[in-house]
Amino acid sequence: MDLKMDLEERLRAETWGKPSSVNDLPQRVPPDRQTQFPNFASHKNLQKREDQDPSISNYGMRIEPSFSEFNRPSECQPPLPSNPISQDRGVQMNDILQLGKTQEWDPKAMLNNLSFLEQKIHQLQELVHAIVGRRGPVLGRPDELVAQQQQLITADLTSIIIQLISTAGSLLPSVKNSLSSASTPPIRQLGQLGGILNNSGSGIGLDSNLVLPSQGGSKVPDQSNQVDPMDQSAIDNLEDHESKDDEDGDEGENLPPGSFEILQLEKEEILAPHTHFCTICGKGFKRDANLRMHMRGHGDEYKTPAALAKPHKEAGSEMMLIKRYSCPYAGCKRNKDHKKFQPLKTILCVKNHYKRTHCDKSYTCSRCNTKKFSVIADLKTHEKHCGKDKWLCSCGTTFSRKDKLFGHITLFQGHTPAIPFDENKGGLSLQGEHNEDTNKVGNVSFSFGSSTPSSGGVQNIMEDVKGNVDDPSSFFSPLSFEASNFGGFNEFTRSAFDDSEGAFSFLLQASCNYTQKNGGQSSSNNLE
């Protein structure tokens, strides 16, 4: 450790003094904490970049600073696994290259790498120690934790192997050249690397050769985590994501005819529920990853990282034609015989397209019982929103958002917003009550006069009033209608805009309650 720190100090002094505080940070963190549990999240982010150079595949945490350099076009790629030291070294080498000196292997760098490897192995050792130490208390735990730890170790080991190989490879000038040119496609590099490995005749067999091209050793635990059967939500997410892959996604693509290879799956193949089958027990799987996880149950040989790793696409695929798919349904626009043939991009697109377009819609939404789907993912997507589409057009289309409905109505002549059913019902029921009110009103105004043996003067006048009430003509004297020009009156009766809703609402309420009571009869009785 001391040695390494010294080395770093020295190196920094030698070079441009470039390393920023960003570079420093990861170095100062104790190395065991950096590597013990690789951070999957950051790995995922980094993987794209890792693709560009398989040799820089490990030690995710440490790589970070070097990536900032990586993006600079003027910069040479470090020839060696990128820890901060090697990066510094890369800069150095860049200097050398610029000076036009012939390239020789740099013993200093080699020493760096070796000491790093040593350190790495040491950490791994500690980790295994810790696991052994924890064995006792952990016994009760489920196997998956152990499996995870195992995977961690395998991942670390793999990375060490890779580093070792690349260190060995750095001895060969051809590797240096290929690595220092940033524009080299990853696959060619791989091929070269593979060749070198074979040439050098190192003890590492084909196995590790397969591991190398996979997107970094760290990918292995990462991926196994993704397809972990316990992590159901991850799989769900995956499915959702896939269901969005519409077959129309490639609409804008304009591949010249002949520049791609057209594949056509048969109907049975498309509709088959499983595409990956276990060679041992015959169980079918939708995903290869699931199959691989399944295979672990068939023996230890399937538990190696190599077996668990995603099978790499055949080398040299670059040279191959791009694959596009055709729908087997004759006459379909997606069928290769169609005049305006539009190919489908992936197998998943083929499946979804075929089911959606040429199959019965067998999945019915359990909530609305009207919407049908042929792709189950579509149903699931629908069910998430079913019932929430409260904005309804007269044409029957529903919308989850009001502005979408209004956009639709703006667009189409004659379409109109539809009123929710419950409100209509409310309006009708109100009407009934009002009619009842009318009857009551009639009854009361006539019953009142006769049933009021009230005191003296009031009584007499009441008789008068009653007379008036009973005689409709006195109400409807033509005079009542003469007043059509009394414009000013309106303003006086009600203060121009008394905004009290209360008045109205309490009235409505009262009139609704009113039907249950005995109305005017009782009130006039109370008067006595």
Added chain:
Amino acid sequence: MTTITISPSLFSRTMKRHKPAVAPAPAPEGPALFDLLSEEIVFMILDFLDEDPLDRKAFSLVCRSFLALESRHRKSLRPLRAEHLPTALARYPGAAALDLSLCPRVTDASLAVVAAARGDALRSLDLSRSRFFTAAGLMGLASRCRGLLELDLSNATEMRDSAAAAVAEFKNLEKLRLARCKSVTDIGVGCIAVGCRKLRLLSLKWCLGVGDLGVGLVAVKCKEIRSLDLSYLPISNKCLPSIMKLQYLEELVLEGCFGIDDECPVILKDGCKSLKVLDMSSCQNITHVGSSSITNGAGCLQHLTLAYGSPVTFALAASLKRLSMLESLKLDGCMVTTSGLKAIGNCCLSLTGLSLSKCSGVTDDGLSFLVTKHKRLKRLDITCCRKITDVSIAHITSLCAGLTSLRMESCSHVPKEAFVLIGQRCHALEELDLTDNEVDDEGLKSIARCSKLSILKLGICLNITDEGLSHIGKSCSKLVELDLYRSAGITGLGIQEVARGCPSLETVNVSYCNDITDASLMSLSKCKRLKTLEIRGCPLITSLGLAAIAVHCRQLSKLDIKKCCNIDDAGMIPLAHFSQNLRQINLSYTSVTDVGLLSLASISCLQSMTILHLKGLTPSGLAAALLACGGLTKVKLQASFKVVLPQPLFEHLEARGCLFHWRNKVLQAELDPKCWKLLLEDVMH
């Protein structure tokens, strides 16, 4: 036409003379003369009988054929009770416009009657104050009255989207008012926008449930719109672009649209060449920057209202320069700077109306400069411009001789001498509001020269006396409205003079003129057209005076006798007997008892009563009166009655269409007018 010249007034007077006779004997040559006239000509004559509604009634009472003629001539009806709709519609077959706003209850059944009787002939329907009808009733109406052009559903606060959808079925609707339909949402307005494509006028004022989407759809679908009222809607800038694309839009009201900000005028800039009237009052979020840039686009703008908005600065005023057609400008309640006023003076070429009511910052300097440039000014409102003095008045009167309306309530720094100038120079004045000013008898004597004056407000003018008012009475024969509220110097004599000289008086307010007596009322009873009389707080007036009014002023529709403690049941009985047009009465603090109140029940028009602090009123008397008044829509009562009277009574009355307002005021001693004004000033400062 030229050979037969019958003055309408003469005609009506003749008819009136016939009225007392139970069966008018046909004059020997009368029917023969009228037989010569074709129906069209008689209809044209009848068209002139608009002034006084009683004239037409008199005409129809002459004979059977006149009755039939008048029935056919009637184009609009305004019944007081929906119960009488079948009879009324049968009697007036030509009435295509129906105003049901006075009916306390308009049920779906009433609407069905209308639909059955008129069908496609119905052109206009006003339900603006009606309640109890539902969406189903509207739907029934829509299915049978496809010719309806105008519909007013204002204040239907319970109306929901289903009712709006029913409205959308009136495919030919051109004018629709939905003010204060608070429960209608974008969906309902969307239905209307799609259904009523011919809309020319739409008012959505206070439809708080309507936002950008609904308004936007209206603008997209109803291309014919001329007038759009969007006051107090929760709309934002988003819907404005589509509104601005309306080709024929002439009037746009955006009062109190707080969601619209300075972005809006930018949009307005490239829109709406046809816009003539724009109201952006109380748009809090439009600053002077926005207001300045509004005016870029609308070159045809004639009336602009920016009341209660941003301060009127030089920049804003200068931007008005582009509006070459501007005729009237309202800046009520704005902060106004002198430089702003001067800029307005320099910019607008042809202003005829200017309103600076309640503008702080109006100075003599600014206003004087402004009027030198706008000599064509006809209407000027400088209410509550408290900084201006006689300098302004001198300028205004000398330069704007054509002024027809001058409102200058509470211009407290204008000395009394200034009012003499008004009378000397502005002879065209028709409306003058001098409420709460220093004007005195000299001023009134001078103002009396404005012989065209029809509205004169002299409330809280403590310096005027009977002498000044007599001058007005002698010369202003066209006076229609006179306000003497709390002008305590007025006693009987002045009123008598006015009553004698101004026969066309319709509205008189002598509230709190403590010295007014019965004699004044008796003289006022000569004004046959009196419709509104307010005599609050005149303790000397007794039932005798009120009886005189009741007997002679048959058109009286509003009466306020609050705190006339000497008026009792004796005043109510003639009122009940003669004032059959009475709609509204305030009886608070009088000596009326059960008997008086009950007698009022025979007035079938009566709709609104305020009955507070009647000492002689018993709960049972009140209940009897309330039940007997079938047409009541609004009653103000003391809260104590709520407990005493049975709840079912109120429920029944409410079901009939009556609203109750409960008050819990304590009796207060009346203050001396001068003391009252001092008190008022204390509050203000």
